[in-house]
Amino acid sequence: MRESQKFEKSFDVQGGSFQNAGNVSGQIKSILKEMGVSTDIVRRVAIICYESEINIVSYAKKGTITLVVTDEAVKIETKDEGPGIPDIELAMKEGYSTATAAVREMGFGAGMGLANMKKYSDHLIITSEVGIGTCVTMIVMDFSKILHPDLPPLTL
Amino acid sequence: MTLKDVQDILEAEVLVGRDQLQKPVKTAFAADLMSDVLAFAKPDSLLLTGLTNPQVVRTADILDITAIIMVRGKKPSEETVKLAEELKIPILSTRYILFETSGRLHAKGITGCIEKVGGEI
Ligand SMILES: Nc1ncnc2c1ncn2[C@@H]1O[C@H](COP(=O)(O)OP(=O)(O)O)[C@@H](O)[C@H]1O
Ligand SMILES: [Mg+2]
Numbered sequence: 204m205r206e207s208q209k210f211e212k213s214f215d216v217q218g219g220s221f222q223n224a225g226n227v228s229g230q231i232k233s234i235l236k237e238m239g240v241s242t243d244i245v246r247r248v249a250i251i252c253y254e255s256e257i258n259i260v261s262y263a264k265k266g267t268i269t270l271v272v273t274d275e276a277v278k279i280e281t282k283d284e285g286p287g288i289p290d291i292e293l294a295m296k297e298g299y300s301t302a303t304a305a306v307r308e309m310g311f312g313a314g315m316g317l318a319n320m321k322k323y324s325d326h327l328i329i330t331s332e333v334g335i336g337t338c339v340t341m342i343v344m345d346f347s348k349i350l351h352p353d354l355p356p357l358t359l
Numbered sequence: 360m361t362l363k364d365v366q367d368i369l370e371a372e373v374l375v376g377r378d379q380l381q382k383p384v385k386t387a388f389a390a391d392l393m394s395d396v397l398a399f400a401k402p403d404s405l406l407l408t409g410l411t412n413p414q415v416v417r418t419a420d421i422l423d424i425t426a427i428i429m430v431r432g433k434k435p436s437e438e439t440v441k442l443a444e445e446l447k448i449p450i451l452s453t454r455y456i457l458f459e460t461s462g463r464l465h466a467k468g469i470t471g472c473i474e475k476v477g478g479e480i
Contacts, residue, residue, distance in 0.1 A: 225418075225421070246422070311393055315395065319398050
């Protein structure tokens with residue numbers, strides 16, 4: 204079997220200010236594009252990453268976003284220090300939001316972020332501890348590579 | 360149709376991207392909620408919006424939007440212009456309201472990047 208390649212990189216996200224919101228997602232999108240990851244996967248990862256970044260900015264003190272790329276999948280892992288989510292099932296509901304007016308002014312806070320993250324990923328796992336923080340793991344599978352393992356590997 | 364045609368139809372002012380007016384345009388999406396844009400917009404579409412903050416540009420960049428059309432005479436903040444220049448995303452400003460902007464473009468052959476929700480993603 205072909206040896207699986209792996210790329211991993213973490214980025215810091217500052218909570219509370221929209222000043223640089225989206226910067227990390229933009230960087231991650233560029234990295235994936237440069238790696239030659241297929242357009243559809245880049246797009247899905249960029250969307251889930253951006254919604255995650257907006258959530259860290261909107262609700263947490265600070266956090267990190269980690270990008271992991273293998274031949275068959277892209278993983279986005281976020282960890283933040285913040286209030287946590289008391290009821291994850293409720294938070295997942297489209298339309299549920301505790302966003303402030305400042306967040307709404309930016310065009311977010313319609314309660315669709317987590318739904319978008321679920322829609323565009325193949326796996327979504329949220330763990331959260333109230334008063335401590337939230338972790339979100341999302342995986343986007345590259346089925347073309349799984350179904351056609353002879354395609355050339357990603358160039359990192 | 361090109362971005363230049365869109366500019367003419369909407370009597371729009373080009374605030375960023377004067378060098379990109381030859382870009383082709385076929386579809387558009389209109390919303391003030393960025394999460395709606397993220398949920399439904401397709402690449403290479405126009406984004407019609409009344410929002411003017413930098414997150415509109417970020418959202419457009421994430422989705423490979425062809426150009427942002429700010430309606431109702433809205434003008435982007437300085438920060439927004441700076442980011443759009445950096446990310447090379449054209450911004451046009453039209454005095455038409457969102458309904459008129461959409462209607463005028465649709466009449467000239469621009470279609471919605473999706474027609475209705477439900478079914479395919
Ligand atoms: N990282 C987070 N830390 C704390 N709360 C969060 C976090 N992410 C999401 N939430 C909670 O879940 C709700 C729904 O999130 P989301 O679906 O992204 O919608 P929105 O951000 O528009 O409110 C938020 O309003 C917030 O209460
Ligand atoms: Mg959100």
